[in-house]
Amino acid sequence: MTKLTLGSHPYLLGFDQLERLLERNAKSGNEGYPPFNIEQTSQNSYRITLAVAGFAEGDLSITVEDQQLVIRGRQRDEAEGRVFLHRGIAARQFQRSFVLADGVEVGEAVMENGLLHVDLTRVQPETVVQTINIRKG
Template structure:
């Protein structure tokens, strides 16, 4: 089976960047940790919620790098004299990334009951009608 690209469609002009974006998303390699939800809270707003139990606000960082939302978590090493008989709660670091479309901006972030909420808003598209003048060629 031949892989079709957006450039293979003659009516799809200038979508090379979208194709690269899709490939980057497919290769991002996000593991299943931490689990997350994505909600559409209105026509132009979204919320990403990550389950980050055990992480404090200072253990987390949220950045936007090249249209990619990146959430990183790293807990400080526990140097106490605690002896675990069973350790089933992971204290591992993580990185989760989400590719943002043009016009999607990251708003506020908040923590509540072990959940990190990140609000996103998409700008409302403007309807633009452009008339192109047809120039007459000189004879």
């Protein structure tokens, strides 16, 4: 029995890119750090909130790469010359990726009380009806 994929299904034309995005996101290694929430703030807007306590704005970067929102954090280890009796707060880097659907745009990002909020909006495309003429062969 052959595996049926989105790109090979006869009624789903042009969805091979979506399949590649799903596979890449599954392999991206999104662990449980940092924890995050995704909330719908209106019918066409969303907010992703990441718990980034200990990170400064300069330690974070937000990019959109090939229909993916990528949020990276890299803390500077300022432990030189310091003696820790216990070190339970590690300077840890992370990368979180979120696949964006067509028409989803990234708005502003705000740092507030150790939380990074990233706002997204879905732009509603205009409905276009195209008539195809049939010519005689």
